[in-house]
Amino acid sequence: MTALNFGDDMAITDPSGPATGPLTTADGKPLVKALARSQARLRRKAFFLVLPLLAFVLITFVVPIGQMLQRSFYNDGFSANMPLTSAWFAQTERGTVPDDAAWQALALDLQASAEARNIGTVGTRVNYDMPGTRSLFTSTGRKVRRGIDPPYQQTLLEIDDEWADPQLWSTMREASKPYTANFYLASVDRTRDAEGNIEQVDERQRVYVMLFWRTFWLSGLITALTFVLGFPIAHLLATLPMRKSNLLMILVLLPFWTSLLVRTTSWMVLLQQQGVINDLLVWIGIIPDGQRWQMIYNQTGTIIAMTHILLPFMILPLYSVMRTINPSYVRAARSLGATSWTAFRRIYFPQTLPGLGAGAMLVFILAVGYYITPALVGGSSGQLISNMIAQHMTGTLNWSIAAALAALLLGAVLALYWLYDRLVGVDNLKLG
Amino acid sequence: MKTTLIMSTALAGIAFGAAAQEVNVVSWGGAYETSQVEAYNKPFTEETGIKVTMIAADNPATPLRAQVEARNVSGDVFDVEVSDAIRLCDEGALVEIDPAMLPAAPDGTPAIDDFVEGALLDCAVANIVWGTVISYNTTKFEDNPPTSAVDFFDTETFPGKRGLPKNPKRTLYLALIADGVAAADVYDVLDTDEGVQRAFDKLDTIKNDVVWWEAGAQPVQLLADGEVSMTTAYNGRIFDAMVGENQPFEVIWDGQYMDLDMFVIPVDAPNPEEAMEYLKFATDTQRLADQAQYISYGPARKSSAELVGMYKDGTTEMAPHMPTAPANLESAVLDNPEFWADHSAQLTERFNSWLANS
Numbered sequence: 001m002t003a004l005n006f007g008d009d010m011a012i013t014d015p016s017g018p019a020t021g022p023l024t025t026a027d028g029k030p031l032v033k034a035l036a037r038s039q040a041r042l043r044r045k046a047f048f049l050v051l052p053l054l055a056f057v058l059i060t061f062v063v064p065i066g067q068m069l070q071r072s073f074y075n076d077g078f079s080a081n082m083p084l085t086s087a088w089f090a091q092t093e094r095g096t097v098p099d100d101a102a103w104q105a106l107a108l109d110l111q112a113s114a115e116a117r118n119i120g121t122v123g124t125r126v127n128y129d130m131p132g133t134r135s136l137f138t139s140t141g142r143k144v145r146r147g148i149d150p151p152y153q154q155t156l157l158e159i160d161d162e163w164a165d166p167q168l169w170s171t172m173r174e175a176s177k178p179y180t181a182n183f184y185l186a187s188v189d190r191t192r193d194a195e196g197n198i199e200q201v202d203e204r205q206r207v208y209v210m211l212f213w214r215t216f217w218l219s220g221l222i223t224a225l226t227f228v229l230g231f232p233i234a235h236l237l238a239t240l241p242m243r244k245s246n247l248l249m250i251l252v253l254l255p256f257w258t259s260l261l262v263r264t265t266s267w268m269v270l271l272q273q274q275g276v277i278n279d280l281l282v283w284i285g286i287i288p289d290g291q292r293w294q295m296i297y298n299q300t301g302t303i304i305a306m307t308h309i310l311l312p313f314m315i316l317p318l319y320s321v322m323r324t325i326n327p328s329y330v331r332a333a334r335s336l337g338a339t340s341w342t343a344f345r346r347i348y349f350p351q352t353l354p355g356l357g358a359g360a361m362l363v364f365i366l367a368v369g370y371y372i373t374p375a376l377v378g379g380s381s382g383q384l385i386s387n388m389i390a391q392h393m394t395g396t397l398n399w400s401i402a403a404a405l406a407a408l409l410l411g412a413v414l415a416l417y418w419l420y421d422r423l424v425g426v427d428n429l430k431l432g
Numbered sequence: 433m434k435t436t437l438i439m440s441t442a443l444a445g446i447a448f449g450a451a452a453q454e455v456n457v458v459s460w461g462g463a464y465e466t467s468q469v470e471a472y473n474k475p476f477t478e479e480t481g482i483k484v485t486m487i488a489a490d491n492p493a494t495p496l497r498a499q500v501e502a503r504n505v506s507g508d509v510f511d512v513e514v515s516d517a518i519r520l521c522d523e524g525a526l527v528e529i530d531p532a533m534l535p536a537a538p539d540g541t542p543a544i545d546d547f548v549e550g551a552l553l554d555c556a557v558a559n560i561v562w563g564t565v566i567s568y569n570t571t572k573f574e575d576n577p578p579t580s581a582v583d584f585f586d587t588e589t590f591p592g593k594r595g596l597p598k599n600p601k602r603t604l605y606l607a608l609i610a611d612g613v614a615a616a617d618v619y620d621v622l623d624t625d626e627g628v629q630r631a632f633d634k635l636d637t638i639k640n641d642v643v644w645w646e647a648g649a650q651p652v653q654l655l656a657d658g659e660v661s662m663t664t665a666y667n668g669r670i671f672d673a674m675v676g677e678n679q680p681f682e683v684i685w686d687g688q689y690m691d692l693d694m695f696v697i698p699v700d701a702p703n704p705e706e707a708m709e710y711l712k713f714a715t716d717t718q719r720l721a722d723q724a725q726y727i728s729y730g731p732a733r734k735s736s737a738e739l740v741g742m743y744k745d746g747t748t749e750m751a752p753h754m755p756t757a758p759a760n761l762e763s764a765v766l767d768n769p770e771f772w773a774d775h776s777a778q779l780t781e782r783f784n785s786w787l788a789n790s
Contacts, residue, residue: 124519128777131775135774204782210789214788388784394491397494
């Protein structure tokens, strides 16, 4: 730090002669500028060295994630394919009863869109906000594909009288703007009514808010469990003689290197009702055969399997910090009269905090985004928000709401990170 | 030196480009993929010299949509469900397929009359008919085996856990059938709020006894492990375990859910001509009948039915194991892709909410 601290202080006088101005190099340039130039060259070199990495991160990480997140507030499924109707919505105010111009715009748009084979995209977009309308668009599209004649309103209503529904027009108005907050509203179980006011969705449809809470609560619980289980192991690893601790280290690392799926499936073998543990309990007579414990395909299964899988992420940073703790501090405390508990609580434990912070952070953030393990062993009560994101990505193919849910999750994690930084300080993290 | 390298690379590229007649087929993996490799791919390569590369996906519609959106299509032929075929076609992601191009049946019946109802869409051609069926482990019910969808919901008389897929499409219909709705009326009932509520109320009665599955291989494993005593599963997978691996399973055809699998070609497919060749070849009468030797999925052509013979073991008659066998069709629910295109999002949300609030 201090070595680089040149700058204005460079204007010290030359000790060999009278004060004639700033220091210069041999060829007469001011030293400050020459130094800055050579420093800049070094920085440029260093920058070129990291350029491949930077480009890699940008192309494989920042751009795709940015594009994905953009979908959470940008969806031009309606506006791009229904230009005339969108223009009519832009010119009129909310609540305007559709006039002849509106019906004409709608009819012509539907016909053009059906001909270009993107009416499905339009219907899908409207269907997100108003379920049950997708087939209205596609079936009307099929009928008007070859052409549509005035009077447009009458023709459309003859095809399906649902076209007169004010709720539909209100929803189309919402969808006519490519930028929308509706996907974020849906991610917190909110929707808009016909007047555009925000309201909670039907009680039977609410799911996301509850899943967010469950995700954070379970992640916190799993973090606490890995701490309780991992702390003594890390301590053993750090204090045992090298030969024994190496063996123990292998026991920690072997599962860490084993495929996640293998470990999850092993838990299924162990925990299921006809599995090893239940068989054993029945065999030694603790439980009767008819009342085998349900330890998997529910929240318990998620907690057990995820705690095991994430355990090394707690042990390794703790271990690396504990290795550096000088044992003479604890000995000094004991010799000054502290009980072993006090010496642990006041001398040893505070020194492990950087490792604990790093471990807790790693485990918590990984747990918040976990999805394979809960999907396999979580049943219905052990599902997390990431399972819902995966379902929208691969099942319902509603990538906009998947992006909105993911953005909320990312935001929540960043907020927790910020909170951690304020409370503990990120500088205190020690990853290894 | 450098020039030589560039030249040789370019030449190799040209040589490779000329020789590499190939087609990439994206399908569902597992026993189903094996049947397609044996019945379609091997004879196709033999006849035309075009190399077929099989790619497995959980649901090929997902990579298809991702590839079309990213404008970087690498698959030529995709095997997708009907509702996805309709949706992707409406979204302009698929090439239109004229049924007149498809080969006629051996007796000269044009393809358009030879395929079963709903098997030919604007952008898709069906290759198989498959069913979701109830299956049980015979060792659990030796004296009094279950026989119907009603028994599936009766955990008092037929104890043990139940396996169900974690989606509304293949659970709600079963609840309604078990509640006394006729197979033909299922979608009329589901179209009303009361009907949906009725289905959820029925599901509520066994909610605590259900183990939910997602991938097609899971229910077979659950049943084999004894983790569930009864489950719904894809009929081909159950057949594979029952006949191929001698598992003590039995199938209940009451309340089967019948579905088609479709071949589609995305716009901008890298090898569109080869893709069309493959599609025509794989959906002809003989090929569709051949695939039924390897897995008990019904051919989508009527003319293939009489050509379906024995399982590859040479002793098992395939006909009674087909979802299309007349006896198995009595209370079959046909997939309604239009309904699901409309209501999938809404019912999935309600289903997830129902599941999570347990």
